[in-house]
Amino acid sequence: MLPVPAFPLLAVDIGNTSTVLGLADESLNLTHTWRVRTNRDVLPDDLALQLHGLFTLAGAAMPRAAVLSSVAPPVGENYALALKRHFMIDAFTVSALNLPDVSVELDVPDAVGADRLCNLFGAERYMKNHEYAVVVDFGTSTNFDVIGKGRRFLGGVLATGAQVSADALFSRAAKLPRISLEAPATAIGKNTTHALQSGLVYGYAEMVDGLLRRIQAELPAEAVNIATGGFSRTVQGICQEIDYYDETLTLRGLVEMWASR
Ligand SMILES: Nc1ncnc2c1ncn2[C@@H]1O[C@H](COP(=O)(O)OP(=O)(O)O)[C@@H](O)[C@H]1O
Ligand SMILES: CC(C)(COP(=O)(O)O)[C@@H](O)C(=O)NCCC(=O)O
């Protein structure tokens, strides 16, 4: 039985780089979204101030329930403490162990990242005409989450994120400048910056397209491919195998998971 009243519902997706927050109404629509830096050093009272500040700035009603997904301990635990202490909310924290209608078909099911389980729920609305979906989540790491109809998490790929690749290269090559991760006009770079951008953006997009084709070849029917995450905007229109871009897929998945549990 759901606690009443449960809305507005606060959903918090804590990644290694960013924390994405949203408030959802009774229809499960996101009325507000925010993106803040994930900071492992902040304490529950810091987080409560941040939450209160965001709600107040937006003129939003205070939440009555909360659902959390975290791949960056102890930040999830600290949000749960902040919500308990300052908002009187017992947050629901996602893991493979508390989602009975999901089959996680992995060697060690509870080792899967909670964000990847959110993506399973977020992908469902794209699966009306497809037996399979692949969510490509461009974050600190780039995950490929392979999903089968009937809430089956089939596995996937974990690849180094674009920013992490760039940072690794800059830290080891003394003469290379730090550049912004954006697509240059042509693949053939005429200067150091454009050549680096070509490698990082086009090289990354080709890696993604290639892996999507490999994954497709291992599936018995056509999959729908959806991109999300901080870097997805940069490769929008460049990756040819991606069918949809959806920046709020993980957060919406979190809300839908909460509602269907
Ligand atoms: N607003 C933005 N526009 C373009 N790229 C972004 C933006 N925010 C984050 N990124 C890039 O996205 C990646 C991190 O994505 P994010 O979704 O924040 O990660 P995580 O899920 O691990 O917290 C980094 O490569 C970063 O450079
Ligand atoms: C793969 C991840 C690091 C992605 O995190 P993110 O890039 O979104 O911060 C995270 O989902 C995680 O820690 N997963 C655990 C291992 C697994 O899913 O198999």
Ligand SMILES: [K+]
């Ligand atoms: K990710």
